[in-house]
Amino acid sequence: MSNNLGDYLRALRGKESLRSVSDRIGGRLSHSYISDLEKGLxxxxxxIKPTPEALKALSxxxxxxxxxxxxxxxxxxxxANDDVKQTANSKSxxxxxxxxxxxDDVTDEQMDEILNYIDFIKHKHSKKD
Structure with a gap:
């Protein structure tokens, strides 16, 4: 398993506990197995390489x-994937x-700043078009 997958899984989990993720998927994966996947070891x-079933549960x-x-x-x-499919997935x-x-550590003020920055970027680029 590439470390990129482990890092990505960890980022998706955020502040949620490993046990909480395991519970949410009905215990199909143990919290220790999820931890191993995030570490890649x-x-x-x-x-360690996750099974397709584990990846399905995590997805x-x-x-x-x-x-x-x-x-x-x-x-x-x-x-092996066609370019159209990759382009469609790239935005998501x-x-x-x-x-x-x-x-959860983002304050309301920080969230407002993030949203304002997104609006700024969208308007900046719409003026160029």
């Missing part, structure tokens, strides 16, 4: 694309990335 220190838990997780884990060759992937960086 088993408790024995050997590289449901985090409401993210199962296909993306399968690609990140190396089950699906990125080049960016939205997921932005959302993963906003957690």
């Amino acid at each position: 088993s408790r024995r220190g050997t590289p 449901e838990a985090y409401d993210v694309s199962y296909e993306k997780l399968m690609m990140m884990a190396g089950y699906i060759d990125k080049s 992937d960016k939205i997921e990335t932005i959302a993963a960086h906003i957690d």
Whole structure:
């Protein structure tokens, strides 16, 4: 498993506890297994690759694309997907990335600043068009 997948899973989880994620998916994955996946290593220190079933459970838990997780884990060759599909997913992937960086520590004032910046960027680019 690439470290990118582990980092991505950790970002998606945010401040939520590992036990909470495990509970939300009906215990299909233990909290310790989810932790191992985020680290990319088993408790024995050997590289770990999630099963497709584990990726399916995590895609449901985090409401993210199962296909993306399968690609990140190396089950699906990125080049095998057509360009149209990748373009369609790229915007949603960016939205997921932005959302993963906003957690419970963001104050109302910071959230307002983020939203104002988004509006600024949208208006800045709409004036150029």
